[in-house]
Amino acid sequence: MSLSDDEEAAANANSKQSKYVKLISSDGFEFTLEKEIACASGFINSLIHSASKWEETQQPLTTLHLKNIKSDILEIIVKYFYFKHKYDKSEQDPPDFGATHIPPSKVVQLLMAAHYLDC
């Protein structure tokens, strides 16, 4: 189930938010990206579109502290967001993301972060 369209619209209309969201990793690196792209993650998506008031969304620029994700992992994740956004709409076959961007050493951590963020 999801909220009716009216509620979502109301939620978005009320907040005078910029269309960017800032993701901060555990070691302090800040990644600023568009909300639409960050919504590839189910976690971030439900936060942004939630009707309730959360600390993160109260500020003009939505800031999300991801205290259990390191910066290098977060970097790969953000790259994935853009990758997905680019190839979701186009007709061509996407190149293999895993081969190009995921070094084997980071695989496990990346897997856990992905599970956490639901993406």
Place this chain on the structure above:
Amino acid sequence: SRTSLDVSSQCSKKRKLSAILSPDSEHDQGVEHQPLPKRRKMQRVSSGNKASSAASRRNSKKKQVKKMVIKKFRVQPKLSQTFEKDTVDKLMGAIRDIHAKRGGECSFEELYRSCQSLCTLNKGKLIYDKLYDLCDKHIEAMIGSLHGDEALHEDDNNNLLPRLQDIWMNHRSEMHAIRQVFLMLDRTYVRQETECKSLWKMGIVLLKKHILQTDKNSFIEVKLIFHILRLIELERNGEEIDKVLVKNIIIMIAHLNIYKSKFEKELVANTNEYYLNEGNTLIQQLTIPDYLNQVMKRLDDEHKRCIQYLDHKTQRHLSIAIEQQMIHNHVDKILEKGFNAMCDQLLINDLRHLYALFKSVNALAPLKEYFYEYSKQRGLHIVNAGIDTQTQSKQDKEMVVKLLKFKQSLDSIISQSFQRHGDFRKIIRKSWEYFINQRENKPAELMAKFVDFQLQTGARGTSEQELEETLDRVMDIFRFVNGKDVFQAFYKKDLAKRLLLNTSASEDAEKNMINRIRKECGQTVASNLENMFKDVDISQDLNEKFRLHLEKQEHVGNHIDFKIQVLTSGCWPTYNTDVIDLPPVIADHLQLFSSFYVRINSGRKLSWTSSLSHCVMAANFPKGRKELVLSAFQACVLLLFNQTNKMKFKAIHSLTKISKSELRKTMLSLVKANILLKKTKGMECSDDEEFKLNAKYENRLRRVKVNQIQIIETKQEVVKTSQKIYQDRQYQIDACVVRVMKARKQLLHQQLMAECLKQLKFDAQPRQIKKRIEVLIENEYLERDAKNNTLYHYKA
């Protein structure tokens, strides 16, 4: 193929990152998630060893070549003692905030993470139970206010629904927020425990428990349904209601699972009652077309209602309710009150509604009955309109036209409103066969006259196509007539006149008509008629030859333009062949032709028919020279006036040798044309009547047609033809009886009657047949059995 490739590439594009990372674990919604071992942050207190070995096993599966070794922590990270309690408190605090609509103080991410931590520590059940308790208490408080409010028990208190709507919307948003925070719980613990409900469902269960309160007397449920039904009724009466409110309440009802079981039943019952009342009142007040429109409007309304706020599955029940109450209960009344009027006025659309509605309540049978009655009544009315002899001829003239129009309207009703249903066409056939034969012979005779009129040159003004269409339609209704020989007799007579007097409009039209007759009445009749055409053609030939013959002969004498028609006596109607005294010039020519003809066709005998002959005569009146088109009789009479100005009837009769009755007609026609004057007024014409030539005769036309009398059919002619038909029928009956008896040798009276009635092509009266049997017995064709009075024997 290409499409399958696309699908798979689509799937691959939308792959989650986690799917990319672990290709052999499915990342679908419905699959259990294994709690992942965590190494850096927290560690499962109980199974530290297992974690690392599981991780190493998994990692070794990933990349084929590289092998990773993950070492255990040397020092186990410790959890603070109060970690669990703190986290749980934090979570519960957050929930309280959500319930109280306080917000903005907790970090979503932090809560989410906390929930996830607790889940991995196997504290899922703990959280779930606490969550359940909190929600339970909160919802109970929310609803409690409703139960406590005495004012809401009142029927006319409108506040119940809005407050319920508020509660419902709150509940939705709260549960949504809670679920977002506790997403991990939903995905891990709840999935594992089969008996555990998802958070959303849990919320619903609690809500239902408190709202409906099955142990106490649940006034909310009853009142809730009551209010909704009342609102719906208001809307049906035309008032505006808050549709959003109703829609939300209905959604709530649907989620609480009482839509189908409780609400829908009440709704349908309520609907039935409402439309029962409406049907009963409106059927008296409205005309039937309006009533039908109202029903259609109601059906439409309910349909819209279902789209707007009810469940679409209810649609069918509501439609049935309307149809039952408003149509099914009033079928007879509707038909009785308005059917005939609608058909008369050809309200095609309204009839279409009627048909559709009746079809859905299975009431087509009474509709068919009424249609049959209507067709019969109206048809009888048209046919019998001329029975009253006062207005007979006028009414009868219009009968065929009216019949054609009537048939057209019936046909259009069937094709446009009744969807060309075969049964209705059968009904038309039955009803027409009934009423068209009620007035014996007249319709057939009138149809023949009508066709005759159409085929004459006088009927200009219709295009060829229209003419053909009209004749087709006449044939259409001719099919229903039983006594087809009447039509044939009159048609033949009229055709003969047309051919001889050259009044036929188009030969093509004539030929087409013959084809139609061939289809309806058979080949023999048609070939008879075709022979008449042949005769005309042959006569044309003969005329040519005769003219050449005359020229060769160098005949001395008055030369007149002279045309002969030779008629084969069998094909043409019988005409009077009395010999009259023709002027010498004409008599000479006739003699010449006779000898000429006999020479060519030896063995044939010619007899002259003067009644149909006509001529053009030059007349010098004092006021001007005129050309008169006269019938032979008229010409003979007028030539007598060359010698004298006045003559008595007796004298004319003896000189011309025309029969008295014909002569009377002729004289009267001449008087009517103002060429002759007579003493007495009116139609009287005794033997001593004196006729005088009109010296003052004048006419603005140079060429005057005086022989109209030949063209127009008189009453006597009709009577004569009818008698002939009657005579023919008697012969047919005789022939039929003898034929049957010859085959069977002996038959009972009843059987003989039955056989004859079956075989005769026209409607014979049993009386007639009985009389003919008597005659045949007298003439010794049959004899009665000595012992059995009803048995007949064939006498060879």
